[in-house]
Amino acid sequence: MILYIAEKPSLARALAEVLPKPQQKGEGFIRLANGDVVSWCIGHLLEQAEPDVYDPAFKQWRREHLPIIPDDWKLVAKPNTKKQLAVLKKLLKEADTIVHAGDPDREGQLLVDEVISHCKVPAAKRERVQRCLISDLNPAAVKKSLAELRPNREFVPLSVSALARSRADWLYGINMSRLCTIAGRSQGYQGVLSVGRVQTPVLGLVVRRDRDIADFQPKPFYEVQALLQTDNDEQFRAKWQPSEACQPWQDEEGRVLSRALAENVVRRITGQPGRVLAAESQRQRVPPPLPYNLSALQIDAARRFGLSAKQVLDVCQGLYERHKLITYPRSDNRYLPTGHFAQVPSVLAAITVVCPALATAAAQADTGIRGRAWNDARVEAHHAIIPTARKMEGERLSGTERQIYELIARQYAAQFYPHQELDEKVIEVDIAGGRFVARARQQQVAGWKALFARTDKAGEDEDDEWQTRLPVLRAGDGLQCLEGELLDKLTQPPRPFTDATLLAAMTHIARYVTDKALKKILRDTDGLGTEATRAGIIELLFNRGFLVREGRQIRASEAGRRLVASLPELATTPDMTARWEAALDAISRRQASYGQFMEALQAQLPGLLGQVKPESFRGLKAATPSSRTRRRGGVRARNKGVA
Known part of the structure; x- marks a missing residue:
């Protein structure tokens, strides 16, 4: 049998x-x-x-x-x-x-x-x-x-890495949660204060972002623009590029903080002749965005529809299991096997039935285009999330199911459209010894971008340095500066996290890692948690009362802030978790051992416990939803390893 x-x-x-x-x-x-x-x-x-x-x-x-x-x-x-x-x-x-x-x-x-x-x-x-x-x-x-079918023994390292993750989460979560809860009780707090190697760094991201916003002091800075005119009476604007001599009056991001300096530049250039130093034009060919993995889909759905990560995952599970309209949704991969290419016509035909809004896009797709998404070398256990060849009337789907299916289907259909082509022009100008730059970008071929014309407002370029067109000029051409304009600006505080930006932070966690050596090791795609767990981690923090929503914004609660304050920095930053994920990945690839990983954690644990500060919970008396969690640390790795 x-x-x-x-x-x-x-x-x-x-x-x-x-x-x-x-x-x-x-x-x-x-x-x-x-x-x-x-x-x-x-x-x-x-x-x-x-x-x-x-x-x-x-x-x-x-x-x-x-x-x-x-x-x-x-x-x-x-x-x-x-x-x-x-x-x-x-x-x-x-x-x-x-x-x-x-x-x-x-x-x-x-x-x-x-x-x-x-x-x-x-x-x-x-x-x-x-x-x-x-x-x-x-x-x-x-x-x-x-x-x-393949021999199951080929996948032993993958299983061992999952086992290491499960046991390590238990060791870290049970011990740290018990200690923090005991410390909280000693100060009068009656809730369970759970700690996890993924959930707590995510909470730390939000706490630090809230702190940066609260502590932010706006600083004025100044920009100078030159209104230039060519010999043919064409006008355009160019932005001043401060020289090295201006560094004493600039911040770490190169913004000019001295109004007097900017005013002096305005006086020096107004009414003065200018000369073109360089004029370059380049055709940029932008390939279609890759098909979705789960995180990319969750981020897009949060931005467009305001859906939480858990809502998107739940909808995807329904589209996969109940309706069989999409492939495996918990994928961390954005590539497709070349063997799938034979199914392209039947998948596009299914899209026209399930999503009439994309019928024209599917019909006009060029199935002869095989772009960068088809790459066997980049496909491992699973591939990108794409529509299946199953045909079903779209009216049978809920409104949210239709929204998510349409996102997945549009991203797939885009693979069969040509590159978007943009002309990018850059003109460098010298005016009275100062360097000014004008940039312009103009679409020449819409290509795949035509499929996103009505939906992609969130992705529009918001950089006001880019103009729509510039005059045709060559190096050495003369210009006249009609006037210089001083722009008064203020630095802006960081924005509070939303579902989309918190997911993006978890997905590209290397940007938030403080250890420079570790940052170099991590790929930009190395994330905090996995595709399967990120939605659950965020939901967990809300359920335990550590995060709260203010509209679309995500903020830390008082309990969340106090918990982070009580812990050693290593427990609240992504560095340790990033090391774990790198080690677990190495175990799955036979490049590291289970024993080494577990021994290192056991050696580290007493030191982490010794750094918890009970006094951080002083005065925190209001019970949170975490107090309803059964008192066993609330950190056991359940289905898909929420930690």
Whole structure:
């Protein structure tokens, strides 16, 4: 008997749909006509054991118990899924062959592997386990995945990295949360103060942004523009570029802080002749934006529709599991396998049915264009989120489902349009010894950009230095400065985080890392958390009362601010988490070991605990939603590893 184990019931149903019929539904499984069986997990069926499983004394939260470090790690059945675990245990004993069909990511690999291990499947049988990677629930795609099974042992490093993440999150979260909660109680606070290696740095980002806004003092600065006229009476404006001699009167960003200096420049150039130093024109070819991964989709949906990360993920899960209109949504990849190219016409045809607003765009797509999105070398466990070839009337979707599907479909259709082409001109001018620059950008070929003309207001260039056109000039041409204009400006405070900008910060966390050496190591795409967990992390911080919403703005609560103040800086900045993610990625690629990673964390933990400052909670008495969390730290890694 072959036993197929899916990550969740929806995937199991998709598998059964393409396997031998007639079929018999049982309690927690589907038996096929040939005697094989399809069963499923319900996310993680097992979870890390609570501290009191290791020692009953740990039921009491006491400082002297910390740090709690298990010698022999234990998994226990989750109370609400014990029945399904028992079903799988029985089926695993009966099976001759096992096919692992967890989701194609780190957690999907672990959650089936841990069931196989927990149920004590013999080593010989484990060695024969096959891996089925499914990212599209439509029958043709599922059949293709079943025809391309791979040995599950190839994915052991991925599973080990997920296991390391799970245990490390437990160690760090349980110990730090218990200590902070004990410290809070000592100052009169009765809520649970949870700490996690991802959630707390995210909270730290918001706390520091709020602090920067509150402490911000606007500073005046000055710019000078020259109104220039050519011999043909054409006029344009050029902006003064301060020389090195002006540095004593500039800030770190090069802004001129001396009004007297700017006024002097205005006086010197008004009515004076000028000379063109250089005039350059360049045609820029801008390729279509890559298809979405989850974070890019969540950011766009937040900007356009004001949707939270969790709302977008929930909608995507429905489009994937219930409607089968998109591929696997928890993807961190923005590329497509070349093998998909044969499906392009059928996917475009489906878009015209599901989303009539894009019917013309799909019909006019040039399927002969194969751009940068098709790159086998950049595709790993899963590929970009794209529409499937399933046709369904769009009226059956909710309004939000239609919005998200249209975003995904438009991004996909754009791959079959030519590059946008822009003419960019730059003219450098000398006036009375000062250097001035004029820039212009003009679209010559809309290409893919035509698909976004009505929707892409958020992406318009807001730089007022760019003009729409400039006169045709050559180096050496003479000009006349009709007047100089002094522009009074004020520095602006940072903007509060929104769902879109907080997700963007989590996705491109290298920008916020303080350790310069680590910043160099990290790729710009190395993120805080994973595609699958970011929405849950943000939601978690709201549920625990550490973040609050003010319209679209996200702010830290008093409890959130006090928690960050109590912790060592390392716990509230992305640096440590970035190191973790880099190490976990290295484990998944066989470039680092589980043992080294865990030993380093265990050695670091006592020092972190010793730096917590209980006095930061003094006077914090109002209970927050976190006080309703059961007192076990609230940090266990649940489905997809929220930490």
